[in-house]
Amino acid sequence: MKKVIKLTVNGMEKELLVDVHSTLLDVLREDLGLKGTKKGCNQGECGACTVLIDGNPVPSCSLLAVKADGKDVLTIEGVAEAGKLHAIQEVFNEKGAIQCGFCTPGMILVTKKLLDDNPNPDEQEIKEAIAGNICRCTGYAQIIEAIMALAGRKQVR
């Protein structure tokens, strides 16, 4: 069974014919070619497939595309503007908060949501915000450090 859905993806309106059993993740990656959103565990546990829907982070692997009909979707491709990296991306680069890069799109998006809601989160709030995003390279230290820097806080080690 197929269905036509409308999505706003990174500010652009899209009308798509999708299988009703396709996840939003597969539609983003396969139909729209937006491969920045990663398929990790495909069970909603690792956070690599995180996108913002109407501003809130959700695991796109655990959402049927038809259920996102009419929604506003932000993927990592929509974070940089006019060819210029977002401040979060810049700081992740600077602080070495990226290694293999697989968790990075999800990490950047949950960070964006965190800072949109609360520009000055403390370390605990940062840890809670990224609790749903698994990173196997950095041990999280540089990621937390990067977000602390954005939040204008000095990390207590």
Place this chain on the structure above:
Amino acid sequence: MKPFRHINVPGVAEAVDYLNKFPGSSRLIAGGTDLLGVLKDDILPAYPELLINIKAIPGLDYLREDENGLSIGALVKLAFLARSPLVREKYKVLADAARSVGTPQLRNMATVGGNLGQETRCWYYRYPHGIGGRIQCQRKGSGPCLAVGGDNRYHVIMGGKGCFAACPSDLATALAALEGSIKTEGAGGGRIISIGEFFHPLGNALKAGEMIVELQVPPLPAGSRQHWLKYTLREPVDFAVVSVAVLTVLEAGICREARIALGAVAPGPLRALQAEQFLKGKEPIPEVLQEAAVLAVQGAKPLSKNGYKVEIARVLVLRALEASFAGHK
């Protein structure tokens, strides 16, 4: 995922209608965080032909408090419950339980109804069909429980019969301490099921064609305090090895009421009635609390590999009681 049909329904009546028109071949979907896992791994002998999307039913995501207590619409998201100032202030164990589920991302989608209705996490039950074929068992209708002779480290230590899978719902544990119930709608009308009667060793009390529409919490005893604890292997993104929710009432230094609910140790949330009775009328001094914690796990019958859960449950009960009574000062 294998194909299915998907329809949006405008109301509860239509959802129940479809469930009854397609008995055994339809499933409700709300947040879908649990169901999609079940479908991707194709764990059940019958794959649904139709998914009935109830997520867009208007007016089923309310949170209301009146003289009858708290009512929570089935479509309330866990993130909303966890953040609600009312719930955090008065129904702390519910907010804390909701906050302990999954990841922030999952809590943005998962609903309270789904948390109670989710499938068990038993790894034999959940074994993916794509890797050597699904595992049949009593819970799926026929066959022995492989957990009994197999790896049962996360299975029940009390109350198993035919199936030894533990209740995965954290909200159930919190609701048990609050003596809550579940309101349903079905073809023959609605009913109210107390949380203690909702879970069975082989599944839950929902009949074919019946759906959860509301959680209900009666008014709290005056002056009561609550505490929630959940033991997991890693802090976020994990199901409980053991969870505990307690509610206490202290008057002039004497315990007037104590409710202790244990989660993930049995097919449903379990009230430690003997320990509760023991505490009543006593001063909650350390020796008394230690004795109550021992009573709370008395009668546990662990399987071959989960004896450790008995000790974790005892310690969690002790710590939760200590914290709850400390809250009265």
